[in-house]
Amino acid sequence: MQSGITASTELQEAFNDFTADSSFFALPITISNEALTPQQPIPFTSSDFTSSLPSLKDHLQPKTPIYLILRPSPAVNHGLIAVTYVPSVAPVRQKMLYASTRNTLTRDLGLEKFGDSVFATDDFEVLDPGHWEARTQGAGTKKEGGLSAGDDILTREERELQSVKRAEEEERHGTQGRDLMGSGGSGGRLAMKTTDDARQALSTLGQEGSFVQLGIEVSSETLELLKSEEGIQPGGFLEAVPGDRPSYSFYHYPGTEEVIFLYTCPGSSKVKERMVYASARASVLQLAKGEGVNVTKRLEQGDTGEVTEQRLMDEAGLKSAGAESANTRQGFARPKRPGKR
Incomplete structure (x- = not known):
């Protein structure tokens, strides 16, 4: 290392x-x-x-x-x-x-x-x-x-x-988070500075298709809002995740109650970025929880290309049309009788 x-x-x-x-x-x-x-x-x-x-x-x-x-x-x-x-x-x-x-x-x-x-x-x-x-x-x-x-x-x-x-x-796993969490251990409080628009954006995740992306200004260790959109489709969400810097992205998958948290950290990221983002990850989730966000799925990837629309669909508990029709055609097939020896 x-x-x-x-x-x-x-x-x-x-x-x-x-x-x-x-x-x-x-x-x-x-x-x-x-x-x-x-x-x-x-x-x-x-x-x-x-x-x-x-x-x-x-x-x-x-x-x-x-x-x-x-x-x-x-x-x-x-x-x-x-x-x-x-x-x-x-x-x-x-x-x-x-x-x-x-x-x-x-x-x-x-x-x-x-x-x-x-x-x-x-x-x-x-x-x-x-x-x-x-x-x-x-x-x-x-x-x-x-x-x-x-x-x-x-x-x-x-x-x-x-x-x-x-x-x-x-x-x-949150057992040594005291350098980032508030001294009282409150779920929505970060010891690092957090901008008001970052907190406010998290409150919009109750709407289906809403997307909030947060990042850290490493020099000042400030959590800030990078992007916030509504009515975005899964493909658009993945395109919005940057490939040249770490980020925390929250996405309310359309048609479900699932809120997906995606943490990406490209291999090209600077060493200090990797360390700051890794150590703040659990606290960012606590911040979101404190703002009323119920994260149901968590994904962590090195590069954005490792996450696909099918992966998001699977995480949201949905099946593709092809998979559903295949299951329908197959039905409950009786197992074949073992052949004679």
């Missing part, structure tokens, strides 16, 4: 300066505007690695992920340590973003320059000298078994991303 985010030119230059100056102990790095961006480097407070660890404390915030590139000693410019700090209470999409980009960080800067990769969810895992001593002992055991530093980074990447995927599943 890769995020598509890359190291900025600014980071490349800062990293070169960091490796060239052995007085620097740490280089903090964050993700900003879909690029890996450096912060001010931190100097050694002594000639000892563990004695300099307390200088990292202010950079380890309770809910904010960060990368830290650490120098093991002022005497060396190789064998750097790539620390990924992702607090367990950080927003799910931030967890995914930082965990899925950490491998890119070391590769873009030069995998051969790193001797270890550490993933931490609590600040004491970074600040406590005892944890570093335990890691050093563990690394020695692995090297005796023939595992290279590069292999170690990749295997840790795969293992740690499993926990991020579990967090995403929790978000999908």
